Amino acid sequence: MKNIRMKVARVEQDMTQEDLAISVGVTRQTISMIESGNYNPSIGLCIEICKVLKRTLDELFWEEKNEK
Amino acid sequence: MKNKNISDERTNNVKRKICSEGFGLIMIILLGSILIQQFAYQAPFQQYGVEFVCFFGGCYYLIIRSIFLGNNVYEVPNTKIRKFFIINSITSSSVITIISVVSRMKNDTVDFEFIGLSVFLFIVAFCVTYFVQLLIHRINRNRQNKLINEMNKSN
Numbered sequence: 001m002k003n004i005r006m007k008v009a010r011v012e013q014d015m016t017q018e019d020l021a022i023s024v025g026v027t028r029q030t031i032s033m034i035e036s037g038n039y040n041p042s043i044g045l046c047i048e049i050c051k052v053l054k055r056t057l058d059e060l061f062w063e064e065k066n067e068k
Numbered sequence: 069m070k071n072k073n074i075s076d077e078r079t080n081n082v083k084r085k086i087c088s089e090g091f092g093l094i095m096i097i098l099l100g101s102i103l104i105q106q107f108a109y110q111a112p113f114q115q116y117g118v119e120f121v122c123f124f125g126g127c128y129y130l131i132i133r134s135i136f137l138g139n140n141v142y143e144v145p146n147t148k149i150r151k152f153f154i155i156n157s158i159t160s161s162s163v164i165t166i167i168s169v170v171s172r173m174k175n176d177t178v179d180f181e182f183i184g185l186s187v188f189l190f191i192v193a194f195c196v197t198y199f200v201q202l203l204i205h206r207i208n209r210n211r212q213n214k215l216i217n218e219m220n221k222s223n
Contacts, residue, residue: 041078
């Protein structure tokens with residue numbers, strides 16, 4: 001499932017995928033794959049992304065029933 | 069950028085997967101090499117000894133490390149484990165017997181002794197395979213119970 005909320009949060013922070021990738025210490029492909037729903041990040045990486053994007057885990061990664 | 073030095077977990081996972089696939093590939097090639105040299109070329113043990121040691125060393129490493137970490141060596145539910153061991157043992161002992169029969173047929177004549185020896189070999193191979201699997205399973209389960217007890221104590 002695509003992670004639109006993460007993409008929106010990133011754009012709101014005025015960051016590119018590359019910027020976010022450098023901030024959390026991963027490659028740009030990893031960020032791209034998380035946003036497109038092709039990779040499930042570990043909880044550690046989720047927390048790092050949340051800290052950089054100034055969001056909570058729920059706001060970025062919690063799946064609502066109607067989203068599945 | 070305090071996290072700049074964190075290694076990319078996805079890349080690491082992909083690397084581990086590639087290494088794991090490579091290991092599987094090497095083990096298959098080693099086994100093939102051992103069997104071809106032993107049975108097709110009738111080579112002496114000294115010729116394929118290194119491959120033999122590498123292959124079985126790799127196998128023992130996997131089993132011992134899995135047991136030590138408390139992972140299941142056999143990914144089969146406990147209710148079906150005996151059936152799994154029996155099927156595994158029949159398959160292994162059949163392969164061992166067939167290889168032995170094929171290699172002996174070149175030199176020996178097929179008589180009562182030949183058949184008797186083959187049946188005996190099948191039974192011995194079946195028993196050895198079955199009990200070795202059972203032993204590994206017991207050791208694995210004991211280790212898992214020990215780890216669970218340690219976790220309970222620390223709780």
